[in-house]
Amino acid sequence: xxxxxxTSPGIIDRISDGFSRVATAMRTEAWTAADVIGxxxxxxxxxxxxxxxxxxxxxxxxxxxxxxxxxPTATDSINSLTRKGFVEKLADPSDARAVAVAATAEGEAAVxxxxxxxxxxxxxxxxxxxxxxxxxxxxxxxxxxxxxVSGAIPEQRMCVNCRYFQPNVYPNSKExxxxxxxxxxxxxxxxxxxxxxxxTADPSAxxxxxxxxxxxxx
Amino acid sequence: xxxxxxTSPGIIDRISDGFSRVATAMRTEAWTAADVIGxxxxxxxxxxxxxxxxxxxxxxxxxxxxxxxxxPTATDSINSLTRKGFVEKLADPSDARAVAVAATAEGEAAVxxxxxxxxxxxxxxxxxxxxxxxxxxxxxxxxxxxxxVSGAIPEQRMCVNCRYFQPNVYPNSKExxxxxxxxxxxxxxxxxxxxxxxxTADPSAxxxxxxxxxxxxx
DNA sequence: ATTATATATATAGGAGTCCTAAGTATTGTC
DNA sequence: GACAATACTTAGGACTCCTATATATATAAT
Numbered sequence: 318x319x320x321x322x323x324t325s326p327g328i329i330d331r332i333s334d335g336f337s338r339v340a341t342a343m344r345t346e347a348w349t350a351a352d353v354i355g356x357x358x359x360x361x362x363x364x365x366x367x368x369x370x371x372x373x374x375x376x377x378x379x380x381x382x383x384x385x386x387x388x389p390t391a392t393d394s395i396n397s398l399t400r401k402g403f404v405e406k407l408a409d410p411s412d413a414r415a416v417a418v419a420a421t422a423e424g425e426a427a428v429x430x431x432x433x434x435x436x437x438x439x440x441x442x443x444x445x446x447x448x449x450x451x452x453x454x455x456x457x458x459x460x461x462x463x464x465x466v467s468g469a470i471p472e473q474r475m476c477v478n479c480r481y482f483q484p485n486v487y488p489n490s491k492e493x494x495x496x497x498x499x500x501x502x503x504x505x506x507x508x509x510x511x512x513x514x515x516x517t518a519d520p521s522a523x524x525x526x527x528x529x530x531x532x533x534x535x
Numbered sequence: 536x537x538x539x540x541x542t543s544p545g546i547i548d549r550i551s552d553g554f555s556r557v558a559t560a561m562r563t564e565a566w567t568a569a570d571v572i573g574x575x576x577x578x579x580x581x582x583x584x585x586x587x588x589x590x591x592x593x594x595x596x597x598x599x600x601x602x603x604x605x606x607p608t609a610t611d612s613i614n615s616l617t618r619k620g621f622v623e624k625l626a627d628p629s630d631a632r633a634v635a636v637a638a639t640a641e642g643e644a645a646v647x648x649x650x651x652x653x654x655x656x657x658x659x660x661x662x663x664x665x666x667x668x669x670x671x672x673x674x675x676x677x678x679x680x681x682x683x684v685s686g687a688i689p690e691q692r693m694c695v696n697c698r699y700f701q702p703n704v705y706p707n708s709k710e711x712x713x714x715x716x717x718x719x720x721x722x723x724x725x726x727x728x729x730x731x732x733x734x735t736a737d738p739s740a741x742x743x744x745x746x747x748x749x750x751x752x753x
Numbered sequence: 754a755t756t757a758t759a760t761a762t763a764t765a766g767g768a769g770t771c772c773t774a775a776g777t778a779t780t781g782t783c
Numbered sequence: 784g785a786c787a788a789t790a791c792t793t794a795g796g797a798c799t800c801c802t803a804t805a806t807a808t809a810t811a812a813t
Contacts, residue, residue: 325725328668332660333561334728335675337580340558342687343551345603348801357800359770362555377791385563390771392792397769414779414790441681442550445674450546453674456667457553463659469560507543510552566772575771577799595762608800610763615798632761632808 343438350434354427355401359384359394361431364403367420368428369511374407374417382471403427451506458508462527474515476508477530478523481516484530494530561656568652572645573619577602577612579649582621585638586646587729592625592635600689621645669724676726680745692733694726695748696741699734702748712748 326334347358356364366383367375381391395418398404403424409415420428445453462477464470476482481498492502498514509515518526544552565576574582584601585593599609613636616622621642627633638646663671680695682688694700699716710720716732727733736744 326727328672328724329657329660331726331728332668332672332675333654333657335672335679336554336557336561336656338679338688338691338728339554339675339682340561341601341603342682343554343558345687357769378789383559385559386770387772388791389773389793393770396792409790412780412790414777416791436551437682437685437687438554438678439547439551440685441678441687442547444681445677449674449677450550452670454546454550454553456663456671456674457550457557459663459667460656460659461553461556463662464557464560464655467655467658469563469655469659470556473556506546508549509544510549510556575798596760604799605801606762607764607802611799614763627761630761630809632806634762 339438339441342441346436346438350431350436353434354431356398356403356427356431359386360398360403361428363391363394363398364420364424364428367404367418368425369513370419371513372419374409374419376409376415377418379471380418385470398424447506454508455505458510461510472517474509474511474513476512477527478517479512479515480518480522481514482518482526484526485532557656557659560659564654564656568649568654571652572649574616574621574645574649577604578616578621579646581609581612582616582638582642583646585622585636586643587731588637589731590637592627592637594627594633595636597689598636603688616642665724672726673723676728679728690735692727692729692731694730695745696735697730697733698736698740699732700736700744702744703750 344358347361351358351361354361362384363380366380377388377391377395380395381388384391395404395406399406402421404418404420407417407419409417442450442453458475458477461470461473461475465473465478472478476494476496477484481496483495483497485493486495487493487502490502490504492504492507494504494508495502498516562576565579569576569579572579580602581598584598595609595613596606598613599606602609613622613624617624620639622636622638625635625637627635660668660671676693676695679688679691679693683691683696690696694712694714695702697716699714701713701715703711704713705711705720708720710722710725712722712726713720716734
């Protein structure tokens with residue numbers, strides 16, 4: 318949240334303000350997309366999150382952390398989605414207290430149809446040049462990592478946190494990084510924010526990967 | 536809203552996802568900041584908006600457009616702020632139907648104190664290099680302009696829309712642009728997202744300024 | 754001038770977000 | 784086996800946010 322003063326606001330404040338403006342557009346758009354399938358933005362966001370995570374299901378606590386809301390709030394929205402048949406609560410075999418919330422087939426179909434609708438923000442991102450998109454993605458990765466390190470958001474399923482990530486192993490290539498999961502090189506523009514195959518690396522590995530990653534990106 | 540599929544999501548989807556993650560952090564943070572003065576994020580956002588606009592006051596409709604919500608929703612929040620003494624509704628001399636909503640002295644003080652609290656997102660932006668910040672700001676300006684052109688958000692009080700903006704008049708300088716309001720040159724890093732002195736330029740002037748601006752930035 | 758239409762805002766009603774605080778059940782620990 | 788921690792739900796309340804409608808004023812057309 319930016320508190321602009323009468324004197325010239327610093328670049329940090331203006332960047333923050335810029336993010337707010339884009340966020341406003343995304344939120345407005347999310348209402349439209351969600352409305353197509355009879356949901357609201359929060360519910361759609363949960364549904365997309367669950368679809369991206371597959372059959373195993375996610376705990377209520379994880380969903381709450383992902384959304385940045387309290388646990389009861391997550392419960393509210395999950396119940397609403399359950400009533401609508403888009404998600405189901407399964408018993409977690411490893412812990413009888415816990416539930417595994419998973420998207421149903423209807424939920425997956427709903428996400429697909431919501432994804433079809435036009436998006437002004439996507440268009441705005443697409444209007445940037447390829448190089449600008451790549452830079453922007455890299456900046457976002459850096460910002461998100463900072464937020465994660467400071468505890469503002471939970472750990473993200475990003476390449477730079479992943480045990481399969483081998484940064485800058487081909488230093489002079491266009492695809493300097495390597496993913497040990499698919500066993501293939503990849504470039505800066507292919508960095509993931511939320512990868513399905515993600516597996517967390519231990520903190521020290523994350524830290525050293527980050528150092529090596531930045532050395533190349535500088 | 537991004538709908539990641541099982542196949543590799545494109546860079547646009549990943550950028551969109553990245554913005555969502557940052558937006559989540561900002562929203563969480565906004566709760567904390569707003570709570571300090573007994574508000575919620577929406578109310579604080581309105582209050583900051585009004586403080587940035589001075590004594591003249593803003594119309595309900597403008598506030599709604601700025602927030603990206605319906606007009607009755609804006610009325611709700613404005614009423615809540617009025618009850619708390621942070622804003623007041625003044626009669627608009629030019630239109631008896633309209634009201635001019637303005638921040639009170641208490642409201643301005645409240646914004647100042649909310650602005651004091653630490654911000655993880657600001658820290659994350661500050662952790663980027665000066666050059667990265669500058670690039671990011673430029674990307675945001677471009678994205679916001681696209682959103683504005685497509686009608687997703689209302690006209691923003693940005694340099695690139697302003698009648699005082701003279702882009703690239705000093706092409707080989709570090710401060711290539713000129714602001715006719717303060718009558719001084721300024722650089723890419725000084726671009727405003729929401730300027731107090733903003734005055735809209737007519738559409739054709741905006742379009743040609745944008746072309747000249749991009750020529751230099753390429 | 755008068756009627757029609759458009760605009761600015763408010764009100765009504767309802768679903769749902771989102772919070773804190775307090776409960777229930779289960780798990781882990783000493 | 785008692786005690787604290789954890790996973791989640793329930794309860795209660797303020798507020799967001801919507802659509803639809805009402806009220807007043809402004810503007811345009813006849």
